[in-house]
Amino acid sequence: VTLLELYAEVAGELAAAEERIGGEGYVGTAAPLIILDGLLGIGARPPLREPVRAACRSINRLRATNGAHVFAVDIPTGLDGDSGKVDRDCVVADFTITIGFAKAGLIADGALNYVGRLEVVPLADLHPPDKKPKEIIASPQAFQGLLPRRQYGAYKNQFGRIGVVAGSKGFIGAALMTSQGALRAGAGLVEVFVPEEIYEIVAAAAPMEAMVKPVQSYRDLLKEKADVWAVGPGLGQSRAAQILELIEKLKQPMVLDADGLNIVSEKTSILKRCKGQRLLTPHPGEMKRIYPGEKQSRAQTATTFCNRFPVTLLLKGSRTIVAERNRPLSYNTTGNPGMATGGMGDVLTGVCAGLVGQGLSLYNAARVGAWLCGRAAEIAIFNNGQSEQSLLARDVLDHLGDAFDEL
Template sequence: MILTSREMKALEERAFADGITAEALMEEAGRKIAETVRQFYPFPGKCIVVFGKGHNGGDALVAARHLAEAGWTLEWKPAFPEDKWAPLTRQNWEVVRDIATGPDGRHCILSRPGPQPVIILDGLLGIGAGGALRPPILDATREINRLRATSNARVFAIDLPTGLDSETGAADPDTVIADYTLTISFAKQPLLADAAARFVGRLAVLPLEELSKRASGGNPDGVATAEELQSTLPRRNFDMHKGQCGRVGIVAGSRGFVGAAIMSAEACVRAGAGLITLFATENIYLIVVSAIGPEVMVKPVQSYLEVLEAKTDVLAIGPGLGSGHASEVRQIIEQAPQPMVVDADALNILSDSIHLLDRCAGPRLLTPHPGEMARLDPKSKDRSRRETVEAFTTRWPHTLLLKGSRTLIGQRDHPFSYNTTGSPGMATGGMGDILTGVCAALAGQGLSLYDAARVGAWLCGRAAELAVTVGDESEESLTPTLLFRYLGRAFQDLRAGKG
């Protein structure tokens, strides 16, 4: 469920009317903020706490207290003098200011070699924000953005990045550029505006028990969190065999683009498919077999139409395919009864004959990036991402995953689902090929294409963020195949409802 800030305030009021205190809500919010920070940065470092006078600042102070208890060093940057603070904000300051922080031996500090993380908590404004930023908040947001630009500090916005209008989602020019936004209780509508993604960054929703149980109404769209997706991933029975984990056929690769085929097939292996066959035409067959992992079967074909005769449960078509086999690709998309992931060049081929989507023999998941989307639907250039997915899924009976920093998944009669995970390190060619393989593997294991898309996007984004937080990668060094190293951990986190 996604709420407007107004709906969030009304929900809060209902809880207050039932005797729930703001203090209790703030305590839970602050504790969960600290837990989430520690999920991304398990080893303590320095936390710069930038806070305003309202309850957003109070959340930051509670979170800081929990971080200090876990061994983090704190640095304070209040935006207002103490006499301007809300009573609850001041109350939490009185508790936290006396906690000695830093490596003083009072806390058990697990450290690791290498630079310690530096994070900034943006506790300046939350759902009480409105209009253009005013001093002294304005000076504080500029300081956060300056620190982010000139150091390796990672910014965690509490509830909303300060500067994003809490009702409209319009961004002030000095809006805090957050790497992570930890939003309290429910995702707020303004966080999902197209223009907000660059300020919001990785989104985490921290449910508060007393508010969750009182929630009603709201927008049925959803944000895909681990907790939300957890139950869609089936547990395996001990006596399961490979035939039950999905036979996946992949149609991908062409001269000069065999890497795309290899990456999607290997991603399929790493996401649990039982048997993977890559169909390769003779002109690339030898290159592919010499480079691909031994788990993938490579079948030489004269024509891709042989795919229609092969025994498969799920197909994926398109990565690196080029435009040379357009008629065969169209026939496969139209005639194969199996669920199919349609990506990359197959989407470009499809855009010339989009009406065959009305005649497909099985369900299709299309995974365009915005450029491919504009070829499938030229009107998408003038629409928001949400409108684009809505227009497509209203017209066609298939699943759409619109890639982007806030990947959006839609299917008729299903809630629109925004992905939360990811890293700017994913801005490199080949990430989409990995996603195709992962989605096909998940569909092979029995997930609907809608769930395969939601879980696949979540897992790939989670693997990427793990690589640059708990792993040793940077946003620059991250490559698509490096995701394989972290996919296992991403699956574990999903099952644990973590992240």
């Protein structure tokens, strides 16, 4: 029996399955349809040929019309494992389980919607060909030792005092979610600094564990004794000059997001003279404002930006990238499309700040923080009845503890 004959048999079975499964075949409590794609190995290159092409079309139709969940083994059929280029009929996988290490094509920008959730299954004797890889994949195995167990006699001052500078009229939720993210990440103390005009509202709504303080001028915060700062969510730009001064002069590590980034985009040169370490967490739109250069891949953008500015970058997206000069690019693997909703970035900002307060470097806090938030979102859907449509930032907060338990 030749391989082509086997492929033809598979294609025929899939076509028969399409005929058997009607439009009402997978509703209510019916068992889900799961398809394993292992048609071709990593050495195959587009374009696809018959009968494999027909099999791929059938897989994609079952996924689109009958809600099938597609798991690709090592690589989706029709995707080039080196370049990430895809055939027009490439299998669209929900999950790709790859062996040993992630092939370059799996993390290419153009492969994202075909690879889906990426999981690397480590093998002790199988390593990347490059001993010093330029890219690494975030995983619990990669994080071993970064979050040491707490000593029995630990006390709150050992886990960081986080200063949250966030919120303005109409955007008090940003301050609340950022502070909750820091608390849920394990921060010892969280102080929320807000404009006087919204102080009473924020104080009434804030987590009981956080301290809320009114601010007349943000310049007053130069005298505050925080270990880490989280600056920007819902801040507005009415006091941009004061915020720029904080970004430049505060000596403690700082996580910058949202309006903090928008303010920096008007004067990016300030990033070259900051007195403390800075972690920037832009989404693609914010990144374009900060770094509006020529169109590049996300990896190229992150690399060139960090070569130009002495900062750590967390470039948000469906495959979040963490970059820092002289460090390998780190690709996050957790999360789902349900995270494309307001408040997720605020939670991530707080989580990263909370991790820095516990001694993680900005680079490692960004890697671990992105993984935790994405994993919490997955748990909320898989284990707690949420969907990609109903998922909220508060669901991520509620399941951060479950995500921590996996590290």
